[in-house]
Amino acid sequence: xxxxxxxxxxxxxxxxxxxxxxxxxxxxxxxxxxxxxxxxxxxxxxxxxxxxxxxxxxxxxxxxxxxxxxxxxxxxxxxxxxxxxxxxxxxxxxxxxxxxxxxxxxxxxxxxxxxxxxxxxxxxxxxxxxxxxxxxxxxxxxxxxxxxxxxxxxxxxxxxxxxxxxxxxxxxxxxxxxxxxxxxxxxxxxxxxxxxxxxxxxxxxxxxxxxxxxxxxxxxxxxxxxxxxxxxxxxxxxxxxxxxxxxxxxxxxxxxxxxxxxxxxxxxxxxxxxxxxxxxxxxxxxxxxxxxxxxxxxxxxxxxxxxxxxxxxxxxxxxxxxxxxxxxxxxxxxxxxxxxxxxxxxxxxxxxxxxxx
Amino acid sequence: xxxxxxxxxxxxxxxxxxxxxxxxxxxxxxxxxxxxxxxxxxxxxxxxxxxxxxxxxxxxxxxxxxxxxxxxxxxxxxxxxxxxxxxxxxxxxxxxxxxxxxxxxxxxxxxxxxxxxxxxxxxxxxxxxxxxxxxxxxxxxxxxxxxxxxxxxxxxxxxxxxxxxxxxxxxxxxxxxxxxxxxxxxxxxxxxxxxxxxxxxxxxxxxxxxxxxxxxxxxxxxxxxxxxxxxxxxxxxxxxxxxxxxxxxxxxxxxxxxxxxxxxxxxxxxxxxxxxxxxxxxxxxxxxxxxxx
Numbered sequence: 001x002x003x004x005x006x007x008x009x010x011x012x013x014x015x016x017x018x019x020x021x022x023x024x025x026x027x028x029x030x031x032x033x034x035x036x037x038x039x040x041x042x043x044x045x046x047x048x049x050x051x052x053x054x055x056x057x058x059x060x061x062x063x064x065x066x067x068x069x070x071x072x073x074x075x076x077x078x079x080x081x082x083x084x085x086x087x088x089x090x091x092x093x094x095x096x097x098x099x100x101x102x103x104x105x106x107x108x109x110x111x112x113x114x115x116x117x118x119x120x121x122x123x124x125x126x127x128x129x130x131x132x133x134x135x136x137x138x139x140x141x142x143x144x145x146x147x148x149x150x151x152x153x154x155x156x157x158x159x160x161x162x163x164x165x166x167x168x169x170x171x172x173x174x175x176x177x178x179x180x181x182x183x184x185x186x187x188x189x190x191x192x193x194x195x196x197x198x199x200x201x202x203x204x205x206x207x208x209x210x211x212x213x214x215x216x217x218x219x220x221x222x223x224x225x226x227x228x229x230x231x232x233x234x235x236x237x238x239x240x241x242x243x244x245x246x247x248x249x250x251x252x253x254x255x256x257x258x259x260x261x262x263x264x265x266x267x268x269x270x271x272x273x274x275x276x277x278x279x280x281x282x283x284x285x286x287x288x289x290x291x292x293x294x295x296x297x298x299x300x301x302x303x304x305x306x307x308x309x310x311x312x313x314x315x316x317x318x319x320x321x322x323x324x325x326x327x328x329x330x331x332x333x334x335x336x337x338x339x340x341x342x343x344x345x346x347x348x349x350x351x352x353x354x355x356x357x
Numbered sequence: 358x359x360x361x362x363x364x365x366x367x368x369x370x371x372x373x374x375x376x377x378x379x380x381x382x383x384x385x386x387x388x389x390x391x392x393x394x395x396x397x398x399x400x401x402x403x404x405x406x407x408x409x410x411x412x413x414x415x416x417x418x419x420x421x422x423x424x425x426x427x428x429x430x431x432x433x434x435x436x437x438x439x440x441x442x443x444x445x446x447x448x449x450x451x452x453x454x455x456x457x458x459x460x461x462x463x464x465x466x467x468x469x470x471x472x473x474x475x476x477x478x479x480x481x482x483x484x485x486x487x488x489x490x491x492x493x494x495x496x497x498x499x500x501x502x503x504x505x506x507x508x509x510x511x512x513x514x515x516x517x518x519x520x521x522x523x524x525x526x527x528x529x530x531x532x533x534x535x536x537x538x539x540x541x542x543x544x545x546x547x548x549x550x551x552x553x554x555x556x557x558x559x560x561x562x563x564x565x566x567x568x569x570x571x572x573x574x575x576x577x578x579x580x581x582x583x584x585x586x587x588x589x590x591x592x593x594x595x596x597x598x599x600x601x602x603x604x605x606x607x608x609x610x611x612x613x614x615x616x617x618x619x620x621x622x623x624x625x626x627x628x629x630x631x632x633x634x635x636x637x638x639x640x641x642x643x644x645x646x647x648x649x650x
Binding site for chain 2: 053054055074075076080081082084085086088089090091092101102104105106149150153
């Protein structure tokens with residue numbers, strides 16, 4: 001894989017003073033892949049992106065682009081382009097001048113670069129706004145200009161630094177679909193940095209989860225969600241009931257670290273072959289399409305005093321579900337054993353249980 | 358405060374309910390000062406320029422005529438002085454812009470926070486010293502055995518001594534902070550991501566400078582040049598101290614209003630820098646530099 005990889009990072013590290021921002025990252029990103037780097041702020045994902053672009057010099061390690069060592073090269077000598085979080089459009093140039101900037105500094109003839117810039121603007125459906133100034137555009141339009149300005153250079157790799165972070169939710173969803181379509185059309189490798197796990201799951205072929213400057217896990221969205229290899233990944237990607245110590249003994253029946261997704265736990269109607277337990281509803285959180293039930297489980301009959309709390313996600317399918325007054329009610333919970341993920345192999349570390357995007 | 362009576366009887370309440378009154382009280386005194394002390398004086402100056410002085414009694418005769426302006430136009434030396442003054446103002450502005458740019462760039466984009474603060478103070482520091490002290494310091498610098506001579510002599514270059522070069526150098530030194538500060542403020546407002554984007558799109562540092570930094574900085578340069586240009590146009594002390602026998606427009610004004618006692622002619626001469634400045638401001642306004650002030 002490393003021969004054909006669009007990007008290869010070898011033992012990449014970066015420290016700012018005493019802060020180790022990136023700590024020994026090894027990564028191969030395949031040609032044409034939509035690859036996301038996901039993690040909380042300060043996890044090192046943006047620093048890795050900036051090192052690939054050439055804005056930061058790694059403290060140690062190597063960066064290969066299509067097999068070629070570019071570690072010491074300045075940004076203008078690398079065949080990658082970046083879409084910045086704040087778009088970084090040149091305020092003194094029109095939209096079309098912004099888009100053709102990369103071609104202009106590479107001495108592409110005027111007619112040719114105008115035509116290619118117009119095409120790129122057409123790709124992002126802004127063909128009619130070429131003569132405007134960036135200041136006259138909405139956030140979503142600026143975002144698309146930034147994308148066109150990068151794509152017009154036909155780079156080997158497009159780097160995107162939280163490009164949708166400044167957009168409101170509805171626009172962000174639209175842009176996600178558009179990004180995916182554009183990536184499929186142009187066939188360029190996309191490296192996408194985000195702290196929004198839902199965005200990463202929606203867009204990516206593969207995701208690398210970052211924490212504390214290290215990669216926790218690299219996998220496809222499905223593998224990442226269904227088979228997290230550490231408590232951190234289980235907590236950061238989606239929500240999890242993380243069970244350790246007494247809670248693990250109470251729910252799973254043995255020592256270790258385990259995770260169960262809230263939507264994998266059945267309430268009231270329990271399927272065949274499920275492990276069951278009973279408890280009291282402490283809280284019902286109305287989410288619109290679904291409800292979150294927080295259930296305090298009964299102490300197991302073995303008299304050990306082990307207790308646990310589980311969060312259950314249930315679709316609002318009937319009137320019964322909309323009754324918020326189920327607080328205090330006794331309920332029966334059940335889950336299939338295969339949905340309990342054993343994380344005992346990985347070191348137990350503190351994990352965010354609720355990630356707010 | 359009692360309920361109900363609050364706001365009704367207090368002056369604060371009255372002001373709160375009458376925003377125009379509040380604005381009037383706030384802006385009245387400074388506007389009065391600006392109107393009377395400044396605009397009236399400028400108007401009086403302009404009027405005086407159309408009067409004459411009786412050459413025997415030295416009294417001002419309030420007779421409308423264009424004699425002063427005719428003299429300015431017909432006597433060659435005044436045109437020479439006017440163009441010399443303009444040339445000095447342009448040179449000072451160019452020298453300041455060229456020196457200020459790297460300093461401002463370093464302060465805004467390279468220096469750490471701590472160094473930024475130190476450099477801002479260092480740039481402002483000369484403004485706290487007296488103008489005369491600084492001018493006389495440069496007189497010492499350019500003296501026959503001074504540091505400039507000492508520096509240039511080993512290279513076989515003789516010191517320019519007192520003259521126009523010394524005048525330009527000294528004025529450029531005096532007004533440099535007025536050029537650095539607007540440039541620094543202008544560069545501070547350029548996000549780093551713009552420079553990174555330019556490099557990312559394939560531009561070498563020189564191209565980024567030419568295509569991104571300088572165009573964005575142009576209004577700030579003009580803003581600074583308004584200071585360096587207008588301050589130079591009106592100056593007459595520096596040229597007396599380091600300029601040798603050379604005269605600028607300010608000297609003509611000074612001599613005519615003082616020793617010669619020809620106030621109307623002095624007023625006519627003084628309108629030249631005002632007109633030059635108005636033309637310059639009109640040109641600069643089109644670049645958006647006035648938004649930077």
